[in-house]
Amino acid sequence: TMVWGRDSTPWSWYFKETNQRYPHSYQVWRPQFDQLLLENSRSNGVDVREGHRVVEVLFDGAKATGVRYGSGNGALSTVHAEMVVDASGQGGLLARELDLRRWDPFFQNLAVYGYFTGAQRLPAPDEGNIFIEAAGHGWLWNIPLHTGWASIGAVVDSPRGQEGIKKAGAERFLKAQIAQAPHTAGMLRDAEMVSGPHVVKDWSYVCDQLVGNGYVLVGDAACFVDPLFSSGVHLALMSGVLAAAYVTTALKDAELGAAAAVAYQELYFKEYSHFREMARLFYSSNLAAESYFWEARRLLDGAGNFSPRHAFIQAVAGQPPQGYERAVLDQGRAPEDFLASVKEVESFRAGRRARVEAARTSPDTGASPLIHSVPRLAEGVRLERKAVVGAGEFLWGYVLTTVSQPDGTPCSNLVARLISTIDGRTPVSQILARMADTGGSGQEAQIRQSVLTALEILYVDGTVEELQGL
Incomplete structure (x- = not known):
């Protein structure tokens, strides 16, 4: 639920409106959630060493070979590994060692936040929603947690925020930001801060390289985008799944592992870029307030x-x-x-x-006129053999690359064969005949329908430039 845009009236959007399979999300208490993930790793055979801190990644030439870590007694030890996964978060161990991190000039923001008890929630059915309110010099979040606490934070321009905190202190500065947001201030009328305040600044960045010889970066160690859409845990879990698939592949097959490294980085950057573009667009579109903060982000x-x-x-x-x-x-x-x-x-x-x-079924023949058309691919459409994500590992597959999707979209073998058959001269009827020959007995009708459906989709999105004769 947000106060953002043209006026000060709250508005909501729901996951169920766009995704029936995943109709909601969860607000999680990170200490508990992270511990659950850690214990799950332990129960699956991982050697978990709590109270230890990695201080250095070890290299033999350009290849990462292990880590040096310290324990509670101050002693340093080393452990060697075939692959090092950097999940060091915003600390960015490898990013610092290899100078990989690049700060995002668009999101030069600062957040000051704390945890409150007694905060009011939104009216039903939105009482579990994150509430975001644009204010004069930034925006505020209110995240209700199952503990009864609420995470309350203010995002402001970094240089101005640092100056304000230096003058007033973090707690008074946070209260001043809350006072500028009438909805948030009302929800906190009877609330009390019980933890914090904490300050985080200049957090948006991306690393030049996510995969190298013997190492891979995941989660916040790889990149971090502005928290407007709470994308951090999503990106961390997604990259964790992809990195596990990459490591499994790289340790089994060097050639496929090299292709999987490229695919991992492309997939992660694609997801990161989507959240970044969306956040930039939301900042630019807010008209609820006029100030340096909003003008600088327009x-x-x-x-x-x-x-x-x-x-x-x-x-x-x-x-x-x-x-x-x-x-x-x-x-x-x-x-x-x-x-x-x-x-x-x-x-x-x-x-x-x-x-x-209009052309799907002819009233005269009962057959689709699509059958007699001649498909022609748009300029820049290519079919590439690349590493694609399978069940727990990367596999060789096909990726459809277009001008608007230069990183490519994985496609089925049927779609790959359809694309490779389209030459701008062969009618759909002959394409169907050729593809039906590869199917087993009795599959002709199913293949025919699948090909026609795929062809319609490819035509609508512009991958197929023209259906001549349709």
Whole structure:
């Protein structure tokens, strides 16, 4: 639930509006949640050593070979490993050693936060929601926890925040920010801070390289984006799953492991970039307050490179009306080039979808006119053999690369064969005949329907440039 955009009226969006499989998220108490993850690792055979601190990653030339760590008594020990996974968080052990970290100039923010008891919650059915309120010089969060506590934080411009904290102290500074947010202040009228305040500054960064010889970076050690959408745990868990698959693959097959390293970095950067673009867009679209904080974070037309072929535009245009990526369209004032590009992509897809619907079944023959059309791929469409994520490891597979998706999208063997068969001369009827030959007995009808459905999808999103004769 947010106060953000054109006016001061709270508005909400829900996971269930865009994802029926995962209709909600969880607010977790991190000490307890992290301990659960640690104990799960221990129960699966991991040698967990609490009270120890890694101080250095060991290298033999360019290859990471292990770590040096200290125990509670101050003694240093070493342990060697085939692969080092850096999960050191914002401390960024390898990032510091190898000078990999690059700070994000757009998000030069500072957060001061604490934990409160007695905070009011939002009215039902939103009482479990995170509440975010834009204020004069930044924004505030209110995250209800199952313990009865609430995490309350204020995000402000970093240099100005540091100056304010130096003058007033962190607690008085936080209270001053809360006073500027009427909804948050009302919810904290009878609340008391029981932990904190804590200060974190200049947190947004990304590392140049996430995978190297004998090592891989995960979670906050790899990158961190502004906390507006609470993406940290999501990125950490996603990268943990991907890194486990990468390590498994690299230790089994050197050639596939090298391809998996590239795929890991591409997949992580793609997810990180999506959250970053979304946060930049939300900052730029807020009109609830005018101040240095908001003006400095406003994207001028053209500054975001929001062309119709931009991957983020393609994702937003694919969201249903309630999608959180699209909330900025209704609640704020996005850059004109962003709005125009989304509209262009949506209009393009709608026109093609209508054309397919109209031609799907001929009233005269009962057959789809699609059968007689000749498909032609758009410029820049390529089919590449790359490492793709399987069940706990990377496998060789096919990735469909387009101008708007340069990193590629994994596709099935059927779609890969369909793409490789499209040459701009062969009609769909002949493509179906060729593909049906590869199926087993009795599968012709299923293959035919799957190919036609895939062809329609590829045409609507522009991968297939034209269906000549349709």
